[in-house]
Amino acid sequence: xxxxxxxxxxxxxxxxxxxxxxxxxxxxxxxxxxxxxxxxxxxxxxxxxxxxxxxxxxxxxxxxxxxxxxxxxxxxxxxxxxxxxxxxxxxxxxxxxxxxxxxxxxxxxxxxxxxxxxxxxxxxxxxxxxxxxxxxxxxxxxxxxxxxxxxxxxxxxxxxxxxxxxxxxxxxxxxxxxxxxxxxxxxxxxxxxxxxxxxxxxxxxxxxxxxxxxxxxxxxxxxxxxxxxxxxxxxxxxxxxxxxxxxxxxxxxxxxxxxxxxxxxxxxxxxxxxxxxxxxxxxxxxxxxxxxxxxxxxxxxxxxxxxxxxxxxxxxxxxxxxxxxxxxxxxxxxxxxxxxxxxxxxxxxxxxxxxxxxxxxxxxxxxxxxxxxxxxxxxxxxxxxxxxxxxxxxxxxxxxxxxxxxxxxxxxxx
Amino acid sequence: xxxxxxxxxxxxxxxxxxxxxxxxxxxxxxxxxxxxxxxxxxxxxxxxxxxxxxxxxxxxxxxxxxxxxxxxxxxxxxxxxxxxxxxxxxxxxxxxxxxxxxxxxxxxxxxxxxxxxxxxxxxxxxxxxx
Numbered sequence: 001x002x003x004x005x006x007x008x009x010x011x012x013x014x015x016x017x018x019x020x021x022x023x024x025x026x027x028x029x030x031x032x033x034x035x036x037x038x039x040x041x042x043x044x045x046x047x048x049x050x051x052x053x054x055x056x057x058x059x060x061x062x063x064x065x066x067x068x069x070x071x072x073x074x075x076x077x078x079x080x081x082x083x084x085x086x087x088x089x090x091x092x093x094x095x096x097x098x099x100x101x102x103x104x105x106x107x108x109x110x111x112x113x114x115x116x117x118x119x120x121x122x123x124x125x126x127x128x129x130x131x132x133x134x135x136x137x138x139x140x141x142x143x144x145x146x147x148x149x150x151x152x153x154x155x156x157x158x159x160x161x162x163x164x165x166x167x168x169x170x171x172x173x174x175x176x177x178x179x180x181x182x183x184x185x186x187x188x189x190x191x192x193x194x195x196x197x198x199x200x201x202x203x204x205x206x207x208x209x210x211x212x213x214x215x216x217x218x219x220x221x222x223x224x225x226x227x228x229x230x231x232x233x234x235x236x237x238x239x240x241x242x243x244x245x246x247x248x249x250x251x252x253x254x255x256x257x258x259x260x261x262x263x264x265x266x267x268x269x270x271x272x273x274x275x276x277x278x279x280x281x282x283x284x285x286x287x288x289x290x291x292x293x294x295x296x297x298x299x300x301x302x303x304x305x306x307x308x309x310x311x312x313x314x315x316x317x318x319x320x321x322x323x324x325x326x327x328x329x330x331x332x333x334x335x336x337x338x339x340x341x342x343x344x345x346x347x348x349x350x351x352x353x354x355x356x357x358x359x360x361x362x363x364x365x366x367x368x369x370x371x372x373x374x375x376x377x378x379x380x381x382x383x384x385x386x387x388x389x390x391x392x393x394x395x396x397x398x399x400x401x402x403x404x405x406x407x408x409x410x411x412x413x414x
Numbered sequence: 415x416x417x418x419x420x421x422x423x424x425x426x427x428x429x430x431x432x433x434x435x436x437x438x439x440x441x442x443x444x445x446x447x448x449x450x451x452x453x454x455x456x457x458x459x460x461x462x463x464x465x466x467x468x469x470x471x472x473x474x475x476x477x478x479x480x481x482x483x484x485x486x487x488x489x490x491x492x493x494x495x496x497x498x499x500x501x502x503x504x505x506x507x508x509x510x511x512x513x514x515x516x517x518x519x520x521x522x523x524x525x526x527x528x529x530x531x532x533x534x535x536x537x538x539x540x541x542x543x544x
Contacts, residue, residue, distance in 0.1 A: 350450075350480065352479040352521070352524060353419070353479045353480045356518075367450070368449060368450050369451060376451070382452075382477060383451045412480070413424070
């Protein structure tokens with residue numbers, strides 16, 4: 001593929017996102033916060049509405065037609081998602097509430113069960129709190145040693161440091177495929193290979209990669225991978241844990257109750273097969289079906305084209321933003337190793353003031369620490385501003401951002 | 415846009431009143447807003463006047479957005495020479511009135527950080543005297 005080409009038919013895509021066609025404070029909405037949560041296209045909304053209208057009943061329960069219809073669609077959604085990330089079979093896909101819950105599931109059902117005091121767990125300096133706090137809690141509770149792969153001045157993970165941090169006591173390595181702040185795309189394969197060589201298992205937090213680029217769990221050979229539905233055109237309340245089947249089978253359940261047992265008598269329960277063992281209670285199956293529709297939508301566009309489009313957007317944003325006096329880009333400035341996330345500061349302007357001023361111009365960006373406070377401590381910054389892109393963004397959105405930045409500078413006399 | 419960042423707010427931000435630290439404060443309190451990392455520290459010096467504890471002097475330092483810093487500057491300007499008991503009862507709306515601009519829910523937290531720090535400081539000072 002060529003360098004900075006915009007691969008998607010944005011006008012056609014935008015027609016599927018009526019929410020984008022509105023005014024904010026009298027200005028056309030420019031939505032630049034998809035890294036926090038994406039908007040939803042009509043086919044996703046329609047898929048969910050159709051279930052509620054015509055095919056809704058509890059799954060895995062009834063022997064009547066409606067329940068069978070719902071169960072069938074739920075299973076289809078699982079199979080679609082498995083195919084989307086190159087999983088060998090649908091049974092490797094566990095539905096959770098979101099990536100955060102998937103990581104907590106792993107902390108409880110994998111790490112608490114298989115790690116012993118003194119074992120080492122490796123994460124990175126750039127993690128989202130979701131891939132930070134569960135391990136801090138675990139480390140405190142079980143005397144597990146938590147170590148951090150540092151970032152370089154350019155904002156990429158230091159693989160040299162990784163070598164020094166991996167020991168024969170390293171049992172688990174967990175890292176973000178794409179940083180939600182720096183945008184850094186980490187090549188997972190070398191880290192996974194090295195971790196496997198010392199006998200560690202590897203979790204990939206793919207919350208910022210699965211929505212935006214081709215991801216194949218078999219190729220990268222990760223042991224677990226997690227992501228959220230709501231960041232990839234799907235509804236809230238549905239997320240995914242992928243796990244190698246033998247690992248999922250060896251793990252005890254996370255939550256217990258209905259649907260996750262195969263049999264209960266007065267002596268106790270027997271667990272259901274994977275993945276249902278991890279899906280206690282009535283699952284968010286309508287949301288799962290919605291996520292299945294989101295996967296269809298993305299697959300029709302083609303994930304290589306999605307990535308290409310976002311890389312072009314990122315390159316354009318990096319170029320335009322660096323024209324603005326006082327703007328400092330945080331993280332890699334090479335769009336080839338940066339996802340569609342452009343984080344920056346504006347000299348002598350607090351990001352919250354900036355976000356408020358941009359909102360007055362209809363431009364929605366994120367300001368704060370983006371649930372990555374340790375990274376901000378490491379960067380020596382209190383807060384940053386972040387613009388993030390998805391399939392419905394176009395170069396004009398970046399132009400609007402830059403224009404609003406100039407207006408904000410003027411209003412604040414900066 | 416001009417609404418929120420009116421001249422008097424920018425003025426308080428750029429030339430904050432009661433800014434700095436006090437040599438011998440009766441109490442000091444500091445808090446931050448975990449959402450945005452805004453941080454404010456307030457020193458308070460008290461005196462006894464007509465049988466009441468009165469705020470004789472105050473000073474703040476901090477970092478953060480224009481709203482949080484300007485609101486604290488206005489707040490301290492407002493509370494110096496007032497009795498502690500009265501300041502402790504300050505209605506949050508009073509601070510919003512001092513700012514005099516419409517704020518969204520997310521930004522109200524910025525505006526009220528200084529008041530939160532001051533009130534908690536007073537509460538702890540009172541407890542320490544019991």
